[in-house]
Amino acid sequence: MQANYWHDKWEKGEIAFHQFKGSPLLKAHFSALELPQGSRVFVPLCGKTRDIAWLLANDHHVVGAELHEPAVQQLFHDMEIQPDVIQREDLGLVHYHATVNDRIVDVYVGDIFQLTPELVGKIDGIYDRAALVALPLEVREKYTSHIRKLSSTAPQLLISFDYQQHLMPGPPHCVNAEEIAKHYADDYIIQLLASVDVEGGLKGKVPAKEEVWLLQKRS
Ligand SMILES: C[S@@+](CC[C@H](N)C(=O)[O-])C[C@H]1O[C@@H](n2cnc3c(N)ncnc32)[C@H](O)[C@@H]1O
Known part of the structure; x- marks a missing residue:
């Protein structure tokens, strides 16, 4: 059900979430993760984001996960990289x-x-933009627990939206401070780095804030 929804969106070209120049919030706040050069950054639900090219150009390794194969083919095409393609039918x-x-x-x-x-393999940091907010409430709990297990609770830069959910169905869903704390506060110290008004409203109609969070593992 969930997978069909996204394949359908990609096939219809309904991908308003895609930023042709990448995310300015990544560029402004990635340094808060304090990752040394050569770190391995996980980009869950990556689509064909240009942010992967930015991370590579800034001397990091990248691991992505994405449901829709043509999006991944486009991602490599846009980066002018010819990848090896390995079938893992077992998985x-x-x-x-x-x-x-x-x-x-x-x-x-x-x-x-x-x-x-x-x-x-080893993950040093996570960049979650439009991933957690892409998932319905009933999947978000499973997702956040999976992300922690995959990465041994690696630090995260998380970009989310806060708006009145009743004004519009997601995705993107409203994932506010309270919900982020519910998922992550046991394992992470959570810090709000920025909260900016979405220009013209979310999907051009709903007043919303785009929020940037730094999540650092509790010691
Ligand atoms: C809102 S888009 C965000 C894409 C990207 N992070 C960006 O900023 O452009 C969400 C993406 O998650 C993918 N997706 C949804 N559910 C997924 C799942 N269970 N596993 C892997 N990818 C998934 C969709 O195909 C879609 O490309």
Whole structure:
């Protein structure tokens, strides 16, 4: 059900979430994660985001997960990278892999819940933009627990939306401070880095704030 929804959106070209120049909020706030060069950054539900190119250009390795294979093909096409494509029928996944200027990019095509810590390997940081907010409430609990397990609670830069959910059905869903705390406060210290008005409203109609959170593992 959930997968069909997204395949349908991609096929119809209804991808208003895609930012052709990448996210200005990533560029403004990524340094808050304080990751050294050569860190491995996980980008869940990555679509064909240009942010992956930015992370590679800024000397990080990237691991992505995305359901819709043509989006991943487009991602590599846009980066002018020819990936190796490895079928993982045992896991129901396809693994796109490439090395660019000594930086490695791995994107797993399929359901993120098929990924295991052994498969993805070490993750130093997570960049969640339009991932948690893409999922319905009943999946968000499972997602946040899965993300923690996959990454050993790696620090996160999380970008979410806060708005009156009753004014519009998601996605993107409203995931406010209270809900973020519910999912993550036991394991992370949560800090709000920025809260900006969405220009013209979400989907051009609903007043909303786009919020940037830094999540750091509790010691
Ligand atoms: C709102 S888009 C965000 C894409 C990207 N993060 C960006 O900023 O452009 C959400 C993406 O998640 C993908 N997706 C949804 N459910 C998924 C799942 N269970 N596993 C992997 N990808 C999924 C969709 O195909 C879609 O590309």
